[in-house]
Amino acid sequence: MTDTPTVLFVCVHNAGRSQMAAGYLRALAGDRVEVLSAGSEPKDEINPVAVAAMAEAGIDIAGNAPKVLTVDAVRESDVVITMGCGDACPIFPGKRYEDWELEDPAGKDLETVRRVRDDIRSRVEALIAEIAPVATGA
Template structure:
């Protein structure tokens, strides 16, 4: 077991337009693989009414339940409270604050697609999350 640290947890915010697909998958994977070591948020610049059901199904295939998740609106406070902001196609709608690390992950949008089309997007997101974890939580 790693030693307990007084250092604050790194915090990551995932942003896409509807907060119904890509950002929900990324947040779920980071929460799952981060095992409580990272503060995770997700939001959308124009949130949908619900999470994409093909995304819910694709994530269920890998043991992650998104059925209770609700898209959230992007606020300046969420950006300010985050160390890393990862955008996924929200363009100019994402507020920019000095001192934050911004990454733009260009990923296909799962909106309107079936679970077969969502699986490769899900798998790419999980790979990127594993890389992000290696950066944020270097082994000591």
């Protein structure tokens, strides 16, 4: 893994789960991690309920746009985290792959999306502790 690891979050539409995870990773890890997100079948816009749920947590993802998953994005990443995209993600040797089983927030109410958001936050916090812990003085 590089000094600044790159994490790619992938879900089908790149409109909910992967955008929320990317938002948390950017907010919590800052410049210690490079963050990418993409979808195997991206939507035209971010799920407005996901935007609202993240805004409640103080994170603005409203300006983001869904992006299509590319082989280059996977190749450039140290960690690839999939969220229900099945076999759409190419596999490269030497990468760390995780599959986070998360409910799809598409079409769900705010209460459901809040639960998904909170689950994502705890997973992102654990990921940061593993790949980009805060340096302590020696």
